[in-house]
Amino acid sequence: MALLSMRAVSSTSNPVLSNNFWSNIPGYETMSYEGTMQKIGVLFGITILTALVTVSLGTNGNYGALFLMTGVGFIGGLVTALVMIFTRPKNPAPGAIIYALFEGMVVGGVSFVYEGQYSGIVLQAGLGTVCIIGVMYFLWSAKIIKATPAFQAVIISLTMGIMVLYFVSIILSLFTSVAVPFLHSSGPLGILVTLFILGVASLNLILDFHFIERGISNNSPKAGEWWAAFGLLITVIWVYFEMLRLLSKIRNQ
Numbered sequence: 001m002a003l004l005s006m007r008a009v010s011s012t013s014n015p016v017l018s019n020n021f022w023s024n025i026p027g028y029e030t031m032s033y034e035g036t037m038q039k040i041g042v043l044f045g046i047t048i049l050t051a052l053v054t055v056s057l058g059t060n061g062n063y064g065a066l067f068l069m070t071g072v073g074f075i076g077g078l079v080t081a082l083v084m085i086f087t088r089p090k091n092p093a094p095g096a097i098i099y100a101l102f103e104g105m106v107v108g109g110v111s112f113v114y115e116g117q118y119s120g121i122v123l124q125a126g127l128g129t130v131c132i133i134g135v136m137y138f139l140w141s142a143k144i145i146k147a148t149p150a151f152q153a154v155i156i157s158l159t160m161g162i163m164v165l166y167f168v169s170i171i172l173s174l175f176t177s178v179a180v181p182f183l184h185s186s187g188p189l190g191i192l193v194t195l196f197i198l199g200v201a202s203l204n205l206i207l208d209f210h211f212i213e214r215g216i217s218n219n220s221p222k223a224g225e226w227w228a229a230f231g232l233l234i235t236v237i238w239v240y241f242e243m244l245r246l247l248s249k250i251r252n253q
Helices: 006-010 019-024 033-059 063-087 095-119 121-141 150-176 188-217 224-251
Strands: none
Touching: 006 063, 033 063, 033 095, 033 188, 033 224, 063 095, 095 121, 095 224, 121 188, 150 188, 188 224
16 A cells, blocks of 8 residues: 555555545535545446446457556556555546546456456456445444454554565566465465455455545545545455455365
8 A cells, every 4th residue: 555654553554545635635615425425436437437348348359459458557557546645636536537447447457357267257256346345334334343443553554464465476476486375376275365365455445434434524625535435446446356366266176
């Protein structure tokens, strides 16, 4: 994610929804539940539509264009997210929309590849992701899981550790033949590792819901609605990708 100060232990591991973001968003109109849901709908709609367009390239045999869009989406999404997080624009809407477009390319490309290897896996992963969102929202709204400072500290630490692990894995795959043990393997331990990572990604939703609620209750500026949607999109895409990885490993058994 992003570098966090010691005070950020009381915030979400999603850098978009941290305390510093809420306290530094300029504006006069305040966040609302309806406005936040509208922004979430816009970003998720753009992501899904772009993903479908990308998948259509593959189904029509335009594999070169498919992989080009996936690569552009990955790099563009990463750069856009970093620019958004570190520059914190006064109007986050353009950046959030651009990020959704790029991530739609990645989601579409990755989904097409997985579907080609494991028929029906995209539908299963999509339904699984929706179920996780629903369960996490219920657990949070019913106060069964509370975003206490201790809970937040644990999830932040685990999330940062996972991000470092993935970064090391990418570096090793690019320059060596060494792989991080069990991260990509399909054996029982490999499945448990992915299941654990999926669990951490899912628990990040609890923190996201908590800080969206906090932004609304604290009358955060209207621009916070875009930040909330942007941050939630990051987490949901992570959950979806981990669900794909888990299902593919199970099918390899």
